[in-house]
Amino acid sequence: MKISAVPYVALKALRRNTMRTLLTALGIIIGVGAVITMVGLGQGAGAEVEEQVNRLGQNVILVFPGERQLGGVSIGGGSANTLTVGDAIALREEIPEVVAASPEVRSQRVLVYGNRNWATPVYGQSHDYLQIRDWPIEDGRMFTEEEVGRAALVTVIGQTVVQELFEGSDPIGETVRVRGLPLEVIGVLAPKGMSLMGSVQDDLAIVPYTTGFQRISGRSHAMVINVQVYNEESMDIARAKITDLLRERHRLAPNQDNDFTIQTQEEVAQVATETSRVMTWLLASIASIALFVGGIGIMNVMLVSVTERTREVGLRLAVGAKGPDVLLQFLIEAVILCLLGGLGGILVGVVATEVIASYAGWPALFSIEAMVVAVGVSAAVGVFFGFYPAWKASRLDPIIALRRE
Amino acid sequence: MDVLELKGIERTYRTGTVEVKALRGVDLTVAEAEFLAIMGPSGSGKSTLMNILGCLDSPTAGQYLLNGRDVATLKRGQLAQIRNETLGFVFQAFHLLPRTTASENVELPLLYRDERLSWKQIRDRAREALEVVGLGDRLHHTPTELSGGQKQRVAIARALVTKPRVLLADEPTGNLDTRTSLEIIELIQRLNDEGLTILMVTHEPEIARFAERVVILRDGLLRSDRRRTPLRAADHLADWSEESEDAMDEALGDRMNTEITPPVEVGP
Ligand SMILES: Nc1ncnc2c1ncn2[C@@H]1O[C@H](COP(=O)(O)OP(=O)(O)OP(=O)(O)O)[C@@H](O)[C@H]1O
Ligand SMILES: [Mg+2]
Numbered sequence: 001m002k003i004s005a006v007p008y009v010a011l012k013a014l015r016r017n018t019m020r021t022l023l024t025a026l027g028i029i030i031g032v033g034a035v036i037t038m039v040g041l042g043q044g045a046g047a048e049v050e051e052q053v054n055r056l057g058q059n060v061i062l063v064f065p066g067e068r069q070l071g072g073v074s075i076g077g078g079s080a081n082t083l084t085v086g087d088a089i090a091l092r093e094e095i096p097e098v099v100a101a102s103p104e105v106r107s108q109r110v111l112v113y114g115n116r117n118w119a120t121p122v123y124g125q126s127h128d129y130l131q132i133r134d135w136p137i138e139d140g141r142m143f144t145e146e147e148v149g150r151a152a153l154v155t156v157i158g159q160t161v162v163q164e165l166f167e168g169s170d171p172i173g174e175t176v177r178v179r180g181l182p183l184e185v186i187g188v189l190a191p192k193g194m195s196l197m198g199s200v201q202d203d204l205a206i207v208p209y210t211t212g213f214q215r216i217s218g219r220s221h222a223m224v225i226n227v228q229v230y231n232e233e234s235m236d237i238a239r240a241k242i243t244d245l246l247r248e249r250h251r252l253a254p255n256q257d258n259d260f261t262i263q264t265q266e267e268v269a270q271v272a273t274e275t276s277r278v279m280t281w282l283l284a285s286i287a288s289i290a291l292f293v294g295g296i297g298i299m300n301v302m303l304v305s306v307t308e309r310t311r312e313v314g315l316r317l318a319v320g321a322k323g324p325d326v327l328l329q330f331l332i333e334a335v336i337l338c339l340l341g342g343l344g345g346i347l348v349g350v351v352a353t354e355v356i357a358s359y360a361g362w363p364a365l366f367s368i369e370a371m372v373v374a375v376g377v378s379a380a381v382g383v384f385f386g387f388y389p390a391w392k393a394s395r396l397d398p399i400i401a402l403r404r405e
Numbered sequence: 406m407d408v409l410e411l412k413g414i415e416r417t418y419r420t421g422t423v424e425v426k427a428l429r430g431v432d433l434t435v436a437e438a439e440f441l442a443i444m445g446p447s448g449s450g451k452s453t454l455m456n457i458l459g460c461l462d463s464p465t466a467g468q469y470l471l472n473g474r475d476v477a478t479l480k481r482g483q484l485a486q487i488r489n490e491t492l493g494f495v496f497q498a499f500h501l502l503p504r505t506t507a508s509e510n511v512e513l514p515l516l517y518r519d520e521r522l523s524w525k526q527i528r529d530r531a532r533e534a535l536e537v538v539g540l541g542d543r544l545h546h547t548p549t550e551l552s553g554g555q556k557q558r559v560a561i562a563r564a565l566v567t568k569p570r571v572l573l574a575d576e577p578t579g580n581l582d583t584r585t586s587l588e589i590i591e592l593i594q595r596l597n598d599e600g601l602t603i604l605m606v607t608h609e610p611e612i613a614r615f616a617e618r619v620v621i622l623r624d625g626l627l628r629s630d631r632r633r634t635p636l637r638a639a640d641h642l643a644d645w646s647e648e649s650e651d652a653m654d655e656a657l658g659d660r661m662n663t664e665i666t667p668p669v670e671v672g673p
Contacts, residue, residue: 004524005516016504308503315500318461319514319563320489322482398488399461402500 001325010333013312023301024386025341028378031294032345033352035374036366038287040353042280044362049276051363053269057134059232061239062268063091063225063246064261081221082259085209087249088126088225094245097230097238100128103222105212111165111205112177118164122155122178122205124212125226130156130189132228140172140187143208151210156187160203176205181215183207235264284370291374295381302385307404313393314401323394330390337386338379345378346371407473408571408602409435409458414467416453416625427453429625430467435604440597440635442616443606450625451606452497452575458604459494459573460484489517493564495574497606499556501548507559508544511535514567534562537592539585553580561589571602578612584645590615591638 014021066080088103105124110117123129127145130137143154155176162171171185183205192201213219229238239262246260309330316326350366357364393401416428427450435441445451456462457469460476469476471487479487488494501510511531515522522530535541538558548556557580564572572593578586594615597603605616613619614636621629 001517001519002522009516012505012509016502311500312502315502316513316517317485318459318488318494318496318500319517320485320567321517322485325517397462399456402461402496 001321006325006328006332007336009329010336013329013333014336017305017308020301020305021337024298024337024382025344027294027297027301028338028341028375028382029294029345029348030297031291031378032342032371032374033348034290034294035284035287035370036346036349037352037356038283038290039280039367039370040349040365041356041360041362042276042283043365043367044353044357045360046273046276046280047365048362049272050269053265053272056265056268057132057226057228059229059235060132060265061227061229061235061242062263062265063087063227063242064263065221065223066259066261080259082250083222083225084220085213085222087246088222090245090249091225091227091242095238095241097234097241098227099230100126100132100226100228102126102129102132102226103209104129104224104226105209105217105219105221106223107212107217107219109178109216111161113165113174116165118161120158120161120203120205122207122212122216124209124217125206126209128228129206129226132226135192136190137187138190139170140185142187148208148210151215152208153181153183153211154186154208155183156189156206157185158189158202158204159191161205162188178205178216181211183211239264287370287374291377294378298378298381299385302382302389306389309389310393310396310401310404313390314396314398314404317394317398318402326394327387327391330387331383334383334386335379338375338382341382342375342379345374349374406437407434408437408439408471409433409604410468410470410473411458412468412470414454414457414464414469416450416457416462417465426625428457428464431622431625431627433620433627435602437602438597438600439618440594440603440616441605442613442619443604443622444608444610444613444619445622447608449622451622454622455494455573455575455604455606459492460488461494485517486519489514489567491570493567493569493572495557495560495564495572495577497575497579499548499560501556501559501563503549504547506545506547507535507540507551507555507562508532510548510559511563511566514563518567530566531562534566535559537565538562539588554582554585557581558585558589561592565596569601571604572596574603574605576606576608578607578609584642586612587638587642587645591642594635594638 063083065082083103085103088101091098092101102125106121108119109122110119111122127143127148130142137156138159140156142156143152147154157165157171157176162168165171165176166174171188174185175182176185177183189202189204189206207216209222227238227242229235242262243258247258250259252259313326313330316329317323349371350364353364353366393404411431411433414428414431414433415426418425418427431454443451443454453462457464460471463477471491476484502513508528508531511534512527515527515530532541532544535544538561540555540558540562543551543555543559546555548559551559557577561574561577564574574593577593578589581589590612593603593605603616605612607613615638617635618630618632620627620631
């Protein structure tokens, strides 16, 4: 057979059955597009989780009150009253590896400025809290240790609060009221964006913990102590020293369990990564259902035209085509179809991922494996159901294939 | 020299438990450049015989020698080559590829040639073959855009485009009017004069008169094998056109007369 006639005949056959070609390609496009989008979103979310965990700060250890299971990360949910401000100060002063420690207390309060008010979480923290979180000040300054010491009535606010209370005008030097307490705004935090749970991290106000504990939240114990360690190598030793020091300060007998829980940034990250991995798998399984449905679509379209294909094969054999000529044609036909559909699907998947990811504020990630698997599966389905009837027909006597109904 | 030789050919169709003996021992020898007509009532096995002769179907018993070679011993690839190069087959049911132009349908056998042909040669030969059957102006029509007779002629062009040595035509004039039938027979006679061996199935005795040899098939057996001097289609075509022109004139005259008669006004 004429070699250039093979793709010619295959393309002619695809054009002759425009509807079948389009429907089959559509099946592949949907399957491949869905897989790429789902896996891409899952991985993008995962990367975002990692990014946010990194934004917790460098070499951070969180000490929670009470004994909890690893994995039960509920930030700020201080159930027990076991951690004191004194514990935080002791950690910073008695453990050389600890460079910063901030006892945290949080309460939801209404901030009033002029005739406007805004409910926001107010955090009591130490002067070095922003250093722990690696969170820059955009405007003004953070409060000092001296201001913490004298429980100064000052606050540093997030972007959301600036917008809601000051409508964009310069808040530095202005006074906001919390429970009648006048707080001078001395700084504005740089924007941080959405958190993992979708809450706006920029919606907050930070005050010295001395002010925060007694006068704003009315609590006496820390909900968590944010600790920063000197460097990564010191994390383990710091952890051990923190444990020893707190046990000693809390006068725990050797047979007693800890009344606090230490989590490193890595452990928090592990939990978060595990969550996002589960999510990726979940999305991937939804995508495989889409792929499966697309495959059934392809199969259906191909099977509907089996009679016509059988007759076509019969005729080609009757006018002198050899079995391999016909098979090659049908194979090329199926391959062209799958390539076109696959490319279309990749295009659709990439665009959909970009659009959704930009809405969600995640990075759009693409997995080559997902593309290969998706295109491979739909190509296999397309080739099998496009090729199999032709292969069967090519083994018949031409007249029997021609008579098929 | 004998081109085709059949010895005791049988073909039995099995449909479930029912057996139909379509051919029950056919012996037939066809010499080179012979023009043979196969006649017989419907269901007598004519198409079955043609399919076997065309290497499209295999007999259940008997021997078929094509150019002295036993077809049963040939491989599938060799059979394909014979169908492509030696035989031209016109199906009773045309079997054109749907949604494919006349020209592309005729090109089809050339695509499967081992001989190297350029695309231009393929196109030109397809066009020539269609011009020969009088469809030079229908190259780009698809089967649904063609009449029954035109489809049949595309099928004939497809059989001839490979310049075969044997033409097997199953009722090639079955769907044609008398004039077009005569044109096709005239073409077949011309090709026959040039040395093409022709086997043609027909159920019309008038058409069979143009063949030099007529065999009659009945209930799967050959009952009669006669030779005689054939009529020439070319002569008939010449006569026929004069007659038809006379007839046309008369018809036109009649219509003119009726038109001249003034319409009768009918009052209320
Ligand atoms: N594929 C088949 N399966 C079963 N029986 C068949 C098949 N093809 C033909 N027959 C039977 O074989 C017999 C011969 O059929 P064939 O088609 O050869 O007749 P024919 O002479 O060509 O008739 P016609 O003039 O109507 O075309 C018929 O009785 C028919 O019913
Ligand atoms: Mg028949």
